[in-house]
Amino acid sequence: MFELRKLPYGTDSMAGFLSPQTFEYHYGKHHQTYINNLNNLIKGSEFEGKELYDIITKSSGGLFNNSAQVYNHDFYWDCISPSPSEPSNELKDAINSEFGSMDGFKEKFINAATTLFGSGWCWLVFVPATKKLEIVQTSNAATPITDGKIPLLVVDVWEHAYYIDNKNARPAYLEKFFAHIHWAFVSSALEWAKKEGAGSVRFYINGLHKK
């Protein structure tokens, strides 16, 4: 049985960005529902007792949608923080070489997240094959880990992520998201992605969902 992960901060800690009511719905209801659906779907299936990483990368249909959404949300909560932090020199260098500057990255990331049509996710990933950073848009539950790409940062652009606080104004939500990025977490994700590749994703997931 999978359980909803704990949040690394209080639900009232980012009130100007995400209100306690947003956490009540987005974390307490949406994320919890993916957990409940996943537990119901694996019961009696070949995936019962398997690691979440294996379920995501080997399943399809409802099992894929719910398992991937559990991970996508787990990762999203770690990408934001009420406390400011700085990207590591390694991350700054990687961003500068791919996007020209931090401002260049911000512009491209927010543009990709704004123009993603419908529900989905906008990611910064490390691609082991090219050793480069890439911005990736995914629709619905899709996640870059099924393509062997290693997530470093993600923003949820399903309407449920921003509608309570920002109504239809996705760009206003994205500006505030960018100001709350947990750069220390993103930097650490890059460090482990370079060392361990996809193994770092499995390690992250198993840290949250112990068997």
Ligand code: MN
């Ligand atoms: Mn969501």
